Amino acid sequence: MATPPLPRDRLERVWAWGGAQSAMSWVYRPSTLDGVHEALALARAHDLTVGLRGAGRSYGDASLNDEQVCLDLSRMRRILDWDPVGGVVTVEPGVTIGQLWQYVIEDGWWPYVVPGTMFVTIGGAAAMNIHGKNNWKVGPIGDHIREFDLLLPTGEVRRCNRSENSELFHAAIGGFGMLGVFLRLTLELKKVHSGLLAVEAMAFDDLHGVFGCWEERMDAADYLVGWIDAFPGGAHRGRGLVHQANYLAPGDDPNVRETLRVEAQELPATLAGVVPKSIMWRFMQPFMNDVGMRVVNAAKFHSSRFQNHQTYRQSHAGFAFLLDYVPDWKRSYGRGGLIQYQSFVPVEHAEAVFRAQLHLARRRGLTPYLGVFKRHRPDPFLMTHAVDGYSLALDFKVTASRRRPLWALAAELDRIVVDAGGRFYFAKDSTLGRQSLERYLAEERVARFLALKRECDPEGLLETNLYRRLFARHPGAPRRAPSVR
Numbered sequence: 162m163a164t165p166p167l168p169r170d171r172l173e174r175v176w177a178w179g180g181a182q183s184a185m186s187w188v189y190r191p192s193t194l195d196g197v198h199e200a201l202a203l204a205r206a207h208d209l210t211v212g213l214r215g216a217g218r219s220y221g222d223a224s225l226n227d228e229q230v231c232l233d234l235s236r237m238r239r240i241l242d243w244d245p246v247g248g249v250v251t252v253e254p255g256v257t258i259g260q261l262w263q264y265v266i267e268d269g270w271w272p273y274v275v276p277g278t279m280f281v282t283i284g285g286a287a288a289m290n291i292h293g294k295n296n297w298k299v300g301p302i303g304d305h306i307r308e309f310d311l312l313l314p315t316g317e318v319r320r321c322n323r324s325e326n327s328e329l330f331h332a333a334i335g336g337f338g339m340l341g342v343f344l345r346l347t348l349e350l351k352k353v354h355s356g357l358l359a360v361e362a363m364a365f366d367d368l369h370g371v372f373g374c375w376e377e378r379m380d381a382a383d384y385l386v387g388w389i390d391a392f393p394g395g396a397h398r399g400r401g402l403v404h405q406a407n408y409l410a411p412g413d414d415p416n417v418r419e420t421l422r423v424e425a426q427e428l429p430a431t432l433a434g435v436v437p438k439s440i441m442w443r444f445m446q447p448f449m450n451d452v453g454m455r456v457v458n459a460a461k462f463h464s465s466r467f468q469n470h471q472t473y474r475q476s477h478a479g480f481a482f483l484l485d486y487v488p489d490w491k492r493s494y495g496r497g498g499l500i501q502y503q504s505f506v507p508v509e510h511a512e513a514v515f516r517a518q519l520h521l522a523r524r525r526g527l528t529p530y531l532g533v534f535k536r537h538r539p540d541p542f543l544m545t546h547a548v549d550g551y552s553l554a555l556d557f558k559v560t561a562s563r564r565r566p567l568w569a570l571a572a573e574l575d576r577i578v579v580d581a582g583g584r585f586y587f588a589k590d591s592t593l594g595r596q597s598l599e600r601y602l603a604e605e606r607v608a609r610f611l612a613l614k615r616e617c618d619p620e621g622l623l624e625t626n627l628y629r630r631l632f633a634r635h636p637g638a639p640r641r642a643p644s645v646r
């Protein structure tokens with residue numbers, strides 16, 4: 162008997178977070194394990210592949226699966242176990258970073274690693290092995306995951322930790338949802354003695370100054386993050402602001418009970434006490450062009466100079482989730498959306514590479530509107546994006562006419578990065594080609610990863626647009642069984 166078609170009301174347009182790509186998919190949002198099994202079985206019965214999705218906060222096509230099934234795990238969001246003495250938590254994959262910190266902070270804990278937005282899920286964060294503004298100090302989130310249960314497409318659930326299924330542990334973290342579905346993850350958290358951080362802001366006239374700041378402060382800082390103004394050339398190329406933050410020691414905060422409350426962390430609902438933040442992106446929209454952003458960035462840089470080396474106290478959430486201050490800010494980029502280009506370059510070449518990138522982008526008339534600068538360290542995960550070096554993340558506006566030159570620019574930037582021994586990050590990527598991938602990721606890493614994929618997912622059931630773009634035609638990729646086209 163023929164399998165009945167998948168219901169039309171499951172068909173949805175699913176967007177990449179940056180809004181520059183989308184896909185039509187049959188979307189399933191189970192709240193239980195049975196629901197996950199059902200979605201996998203349905204896909205198999207219809208000869209479709211399954212792309213896993215958390216909160217859809219990856220900038221590009223990492224959680225898109227065009228004309229196939231999208232398995233959205235954001236409704237599996239229960240906190241399963243919490244030890245407020247040891248700071249160890251077990252969660253379902255759809256629990257967000259926001260939900261997590263709000264649950265634990267009053268007991269004096271904070272996640273070791275958080276990204277620039279609190280809306281990502283723990284499953285999505287583990288699948289990309291996210292890093293924070295403290296990556297050189299504490300590593301990526303995977304370094305703080307004790308264990309997880311992974312549902313393989315074969316139906317088997319494997320418990321993975323550093324001693325049991327250790328190879329799979331180190332490959333599924335950072336494995337961009339290609340080896341199995343995280344069902345349950347256990348994380349260790351960081352003890353904090355205040356709801357506040359001690360923050361210092363610094364301004365630098367050029368990229369060299371920004372680099373110097375890291376070299377000088379890395380040992381003493383808990384967090385360091387740089388904002389780069391990509392517009393000026395010449396002597397001011399790569400000028401920027403750096404924020405350092407440090408935890409407070411026990412006893413430093415006289416109001417610790419109060420500052421550890423969720424209410425003390427929340428980002429304000431209005432800007433300057435008047436403008437509702439929900440409409441702020443509309444005010445930003447007229448400035449989202451080359452002239453507007455040149456002026457906005459210059460104003461930001463020069464006004465910050467007045468606060469150079471001033472220190473103040475700021476909540477953990479206020480410091481960590483700066484990008485959440487203006488909800489929906491990406492909409493200010495307009496209908497074409499944005500892409501982010503983030504490259505990771507070893508220390509010895511980083512300054513020259515980032516200088517060359519900023520120069521080339523300007524020369525091509527495609528200056529990025531935002532640049533974010535961080536320090537990293539190597540980690541033991543198979544598909545790691547980290548290096549002993551720095552990353553620069555550049556946000557580019559996409560329009561119909563800019564799309565082609567932007568992708569061409571990205572290919573030029575890739576060559577500079579790869580020649581310097583650099584890497585890329587699938588959570589941010591939209592543009593990488595197979596050739597660049599093959600040059601930057603050692604062939605034995607790719608081969609090992611695809612061997613694990615053949616073992617965990619012999620039919621090749623798990624796929625996304627990103628996977629097809631970069632890996633599917635690799636000779637080591639699982640051959641789809643006849644029942645899975």
Ligand SMILES: Cc1cc2nc3c(=O)[nH]c(=O)nc-3n(C[C@H](O)[C@H](O)[C@H](O)COP(=O)(O)OP(=O)(O)OC[C@H]3O[C@@H](n4cnc5c(N)ncnc54)[C@H](O)[C@@H]3O)c2cc1C
Nearest residue numbers: 215216217218219276277282284285288291292338343588
């Ligand atoms: C404003 C903003 C700021 C950001 N800042 C940072 C930053 O500072 N550092 C950083 O590292 N990243 C950052 N990111 C990127 C973001 O942290 C990652 O893309 C993260 O993976 C998004 O999580 P998600 O829940 O939205 O997952 P999605 O984007 O939906 O999916 C990400 C990947 O996880 C897989 N996946 C999802 N759920 C599961 C599951 N249960 N089991 C297995 N695989 C699964 C998907 O297939 C996909 O490959 C930022 C993103 C935004 C939008």
